[in-house]
Amino acid sequence: MSKRNESLSQEEQQALMQKYDPESSVRQLKGIVAKIVFFGLLAFSIYQLYVLTIHPLPAQIHRTIHLGFGLSLIFLLYPATKRKQAKGQLGWLDYILSALSVGVGLYWPLKYDEIVMQAGEITQLDFIFGALAIVLVLEATRRAVGIPITVIALVFLAYAYWGRQMPGFLIHRGVDLDTIVKSMFFTTEGILGTPLAVSSTYIFLFLLFGAFLVKTGVGQYFNDLAVALAGKRTGGPAKVAIFSSALQGTISGSSVANVVTSGSFTIPMMKRLGYRKEFAGAVEAAASTGGQLMPPIMGAAAFLMIEFIGIDYWTIAKAALIPAILYFAGVWIMTHFEAKRVGLSGLKDEDMPDRKEVFKKLYLLLPIVAIVVYLASGLSITRAALYGILTTMLVGLFREEKYRSIYPIVFVAGVIAWMTYMTAFAGAGLSFIVLLESFVPAALLTILVSYFFDGNFVDTVDALTSGARTALAVVAATAAAGIIVGVVTKTGLGLKLANSLVDLAGGNVLLTLFFTMLAAIVLGMGSPTTANYVITSTIAAPAIIALGVSELPAHLFVFYFGIIADITPPVALAAFAAAGVSGGEPIRTGLNAAKLAIAAFIIPYMFVLSPELLMIDTNAWGIIWVTFTAVTGMLAIGAGMIGYWYRKVFLIERIVSVAGGLLLIYPGRLSDTLGIATFAVILGLQLLVKRDLIGQPVGVKQNA
Template sequence: MSSLSHEEQQQLMHQYDRESASRNVTGWVAKVVFFGLLAFSLYQVWFTVFAQLPVQMHRPIHLGFGLGLIFLLYPATKRKQGKLSWYDYALSILGIGVGAYWPLQYNQLIQSAEISQMDFYVGILAVLLVLEATRRAVGLPITIIATLFLVYAYWGRQMPGFLAHRGVDLDTLVQSMYFTTEGILGTPLAVSSTFIFLFLLFGAFLVKTGVGQYFNDLAVTLAGKRTGGPAKVAIFSSALQGTISGSSVANVVTSGSFTIPMMKKLGYRKEFAGAVEAAASTGGQLMPPIMGAAAFLMIEFIGIDYWTIAKAAAIPAVLYFTGIWMMTHFEAKRLGLRGMAEEELPDRKEVFKRLYLLAPIIAIIFFLASGLSVITAAFYGILTTIIVGLLRPEKFRKLYIYVFVAGAVAYPVYHALASASIPNDIIQNSLVWGAMATILVSYLFDENWKDSVEALVDGARTALGVVAATAAAGIIVGVVTKTGLGLKLANSLVELANGQLLLTLFFTMIAAIILGMGSPTTANYVITSTIAAPAIILLGVADLPAHLFVFYFGIVADITPPVALAAFAAAGVSGGEPIRTGANAAKLAIAAFIIPYMFVLSPELLMIDTTIPSLAWVLFTAVSGMLAIGAGMIGYWYRKMFWIERVLAVAGGLALLYPHALSDIIGLVLFASLLTVQFIVKREWIGEPVVKMSKEAK
């Protein structure tokens, strides 16, 4: 059983994940990039702790860091992957200059109602640089969409039918795009410069702590011996990996390089093995407590706290992974596949000794549930990860020294502050920060202090694509706000669906999947939440279910052919045929195509206005429905199913998933009948043995 080397993983990431396709710089440029990324992260941490800058300064600085580094790291074309050209340096300097313009001219810009000629040129330059940086770091789809929105804003009078508007003159358009907080510097970039960056940094620190590899070891220990064990390992580890990676492709390549060879060795077909990993890795962005970057945008878009979003997404995410788990189980039973042998499993004692590595994940859940802000929770999560790094066996003894030093510093400080009659809450906060700072400084002077520096650099590097995507998304949001396009499109979508909720949901699903093909989830969510989600809300659906609906289908686009990037990356690992891998992944992720309809029609699944008995009933019917659909899709339950049984199983499952008393009764009758028949009829019609092994299994 062989896994991909680091170089092979990077090659696949470059091929299928645009945000990972950065060039390898050398010489003095490499040093500039390294210290630039480090400075970016340190600035963001400083801003988080002190938060003294107004947003009109902070967001341009965040953008300036991103633009300056993107033009050095991302080539203009694939042919320019090697040496930098003169214009790369020029664009990088201009990007930094555009970011610095707001802080340098802050007083003048904040007091003036109109922009000057110089402001106009800077604004034009900012828009062009954002579009080019987005093209390089994210890809053409979102760049083209943002450009079309700008064209729509300017030439509004020439637009046909309901799309027509009075148009926005160039001065007003430039001003709204860069000199207000409704364009490039709007909500998407605000979220990137606060929540998203810190959670990406948290993920980078988790990787350096070794949590990613531990997820694989823990998954193998818990699920490896079960029927079709490696497939279940892939599901379990990918669900956990979603907490440290917001990219479906990155998830596939990192965990898939380990799990896909295991599945192939056991007997799964190449396309099925790749599909399991693609479906599970894509679902990582749906799994709380840390979901995809787009989930953080919901905080600002619908005005609720992140814990409410994460809590609402918990049951749908569990149902999603339950569906994949069941289908891989039925496939393993159909093929007669065993679990992993005892000698193939890691040492259980050693694995369970490292359970402390899960502490940062548990800490994040605790911090979010306790009512702390998302930014504070993320920062405390990073500190928790650093402390967990000190708990490694080779460092454990030193932890006592760090704690002793922290106590030795805190004790006299406490008495000094208390004697000065300073309020207790200030004293307590000072002590907490002092102790954390002491541990942090001690850690940085540890022999492995490089891990912390590398985590800061890696976190900033991961954030560059998000900076570009959210800046371009800000252009789209700004145009929608300026022209009222969102409400126009929402009304036309409802009119097209003749006011029918299910048909409106279907049209919205198609739009989200198409927009999500080749685009990052963040940009996809911004577009669909401003254009499609309002149509659902117009029909009486609450904000949270409507936004989660478009969020789900933007993510599912990664495994939906013909442009299924996560599935294509998985095919690159497995050696399977890409389109077949994508089709299998879409089949395994059938839950993701059904669950959003469920929670729109039945908000109890999101734990909205529900009681424990009603929630329990919804869960029971949902899990039963997923079980029946999974069996019908694979064609196996306790034995191979006849075609009529498969049809009835899928129909019964859909009836159980539809939130209505009559459909539940019909679904339960079909479910019970099929279960009974499965036990009574033990063989196929022609009397062959129940289990037939695949060629690979033989």
């Protein structure tokens, strides 16, 4: 493409992420410290792979070592202040905090037998190390994740200690310091609780999977494929942004990172074609935020839901599919109508990639398809992630044409050899599972052969260190979230808040959902996906469950609104990052993004009130019908919100169109009938009335 040089440079992208995403605000280290951090990150990944595949450890030991790796590396990589980051130097305090983190990480492994034999009691030394762990987690979270979640964790700790002084329904008997420290570091209900457990297993492996995808070149391929498929259509660059960001969401757990990486390419392209700065930034922000709502990975929150709700991964991914499709359908429809309203066409031929070359690389999507197949086949999440990493490494071998023909032969030979061994000598019957199990030795054999021919060792090491580096902020966030969950468990705060929200709403379902939505948006502002979901599911979801709603719709409800906080002013980090790329005004960019993402503000209400949208208690025909009516409803809402369809939409038409769209989205025979009738009337008026309010014929370009 001739104008790709207009996209942001790597340095500009990094500067933007450091400004709006605390997880990216790292020092640029040099010398011996850089080597220590490099080998520390590599050791972190190797340790995780070893424990999860070869030699499992007791939960407390594994989680503490995981925590120790994360904290010690955070204090070396993340500066205490922005000013110190600019200097790129470490102070004596950073070294001390890093060394203390190593001590905390080794405490459980070295004293495991003693702690277990104490039967719940702790010594003075235990208290010191437990208190130290809490302080280190809070400081590491402040540096790597940001102030909001740190403040929330501190408030919860204060609430636990000063419970007797709390007003009204918040009062409780209080928790003394010994009990706080014991529950936070010497049980699995605090720092070492469920959030960190998920971080140390599923999330880490899927972050490694994402790192290997990036090294394979999948991220850039998403952009190329999106341009090839959507670039020539009406408003092509905006649709490229939506398509590529939806795909990028499968390998990025951060809305801001997604905005900057894909937006540095798509936003300049949209501006060049005629989109307003704020609208161009809004499209990218809305699409990038939605990437975390799209299965299969969903910003790692799906794995936390497994532990919190106790249902299998596939049920969660299946339930999230239709709402995610509706979200992106809404953004796509509104950008299409905006392009028609303003009169924007697609990309010119010279800006389009060679489609033949793009489609020849479709094999780069195999890892994402494979991860879905692995999860659907009944493999454990851990094994599915490991198989996904191996698949990505295999796919990466086909980038080099020199030895490309050798690898399929080696792989097929490995599969045949292993299946022969399993059926002839190990007594296994020929089955799909045996075929799947033969994948691992065949893949490892092929990768070893590739090192002999191509020397791909450097890329593998880079992916291992990159994945571990991405995991650092997740370690801090989940550890801090564990503090919040621990306090809620110890004090019963979740149930108290749930009852207060229900009482405030007078028992009204819609009002309770509205208040819960506000709580989820506020709690989600400035927090990464994993911590965001832990906080909202612990504090806000119980209010919905108290009304008799099942757990999955309730958890997805708060998850959606926690994510949408990234594009909801005034603290709309994804929208602000997009404005940094586009040069637009941040608040207006956020307002435009919230308008484009209107589906995310509507659909959660619908699937709580009628779970058919989550494929719960319905059949195949029901799923097809509810999807059709919901997408049609988004079409009507999009026309009403933008004010254009086949021609300009009059004010009364806009109101009726939005109302009809809401009726279509809400599942039900009466609502569907009324919605379809309304949709037919509006469509008929659009086709029959050939002139807009100012008398321009259909198809004449309107002013923005």
